[in-house]
Amino acid sequence: MPEIPxxxxxxxxxxxxxxxxxLASRARNLCRSIIGVGRNPDRLNEAVARQVIDSAVLxxxxxxxxxxxxxxxxxxxxxxxxxxxxxxxxxETLITDAGSVKSGICxxxxxxxxxxxxxxxxxxxxxxxxxxxxxxxxxxxxxRKCVVTPVGETSPELTETLTQFWKSLGMLVHTAxxxxxxxxxxxxxxxxxxxxxxxxxxxxxxxLVFGATGFRDTTRVAAGDADLWTAIFNDNSDQIxxxxxxxxxxxxxxxxxxxxxxRHAIQSLLQAGRENRNEFERLQQNSLxxxxxxxxxxxxxx
Numbered sequence: 001m002p003e004i005p006x007x008x009x010x011x012x013x014x015x016x017x018x019x020x021x022x023l024a025s026r027a028r029n030l031c032r033s034i035i036g037v038g039r040n041p042d043r044l045n046e047a048v049a050r051q052v053i054d055s056a057v058l059x060x061x062x063x064x065x066x067x068x069x070x071x072x073x074x075x076x077x078x079x080x081x082x083x084x085x086x087x088x089x090x091x092e093t094l095i096t097d098a099g100s101v102k103s104g105i106c107x108x109x110x111x112x113x114x115x116x117x118x119x120x121x122x123x124x125x126x127x128x129x130x131x132x133x134x135x136x137x138x139x140x141x142x143x144r145k146c147v148v149t150p151v152g153e154t155s156p157e158l159t160e161t162l163t164q165f166w167k168s169l170g171m172l173v174h175t176a177x178x179x180x181x182x183x184x185x186x187x188x189x190x191x192x193x194x195x196x197x198x199x200x201x202x203x204x205x206x207x208l209v210f211g212a213t214g215f216r217d218t219t220r221v222a223a224g225d226a227d228l229w230t231a232i233f234n235d236n237s238d239q240i241x242x243x244x245x246x247x248x249x250x251x252x253x254x255x256x257x258x259x260x261x262x263r264h265a266i267q268s269l270l271q272a273g274r275e276n277r278n279e280f281e282r283l284q285q286n287s288l289x290x291x292x293x294x295x296x297x298x299x300x301x302x
Contacts, residue, residue, distance in 0.1 A: 095119045
């Protein structure tokens, strides 16, 4: 039998991400059992019945002999959850999270006893506007990005162990400092959600019936959980404000071009957006192509 990397995995917060981690870990033989931790016994029992997790507990204090804990709660609860995990589990237990903000979380956790030795931040860039383990899938993370955020005190061996875990789920893993992660995610994740919500919020109900694919695609993420995104916006407010300022500047350039009937300026602005969007698609395709090449079996000598 091949070695099981993490015989016992605990997931705090069994929603879309936590549930998908559970399903993916089991499907790829990364564990023998998966424990779900949550506050709603009915939901946890349903997750067990659907075979998303093997067992459930209502308190982190009930965790004992586990090898890996992934915290998948909203970002404003991650630090307190990690603090409880550090006290409840053996010193060999590796702890990570799935939050989309890293600086504040990492700074606070590293001040906790054992935080430097046992915790590394993670952010799997996967998911959807849907929530709940009912929408979880074992393939949610395949060919998706994951950012791991070690700090200066983090053991390289521990970073490699966590990196391999996410790679085993099919992810393309990058490392970044917590601050760089938050700056980049403010531009490519948090600002898009803000803009989508703003657009969805200003269109009067009487006009919605005329919305088509452009409105649907542009505002898709605005359907996300408001409480969850409020916590994200609050925790990364400085970086999101900076990105929002850049957005306001670009909108002002569009408005000035429209007011001045400056066809050349309008075309230039549209072309700049088109070229960046095409570059994004190219990078996505190249990343997918590289992944397929690495995963395809190599032919030996005939």
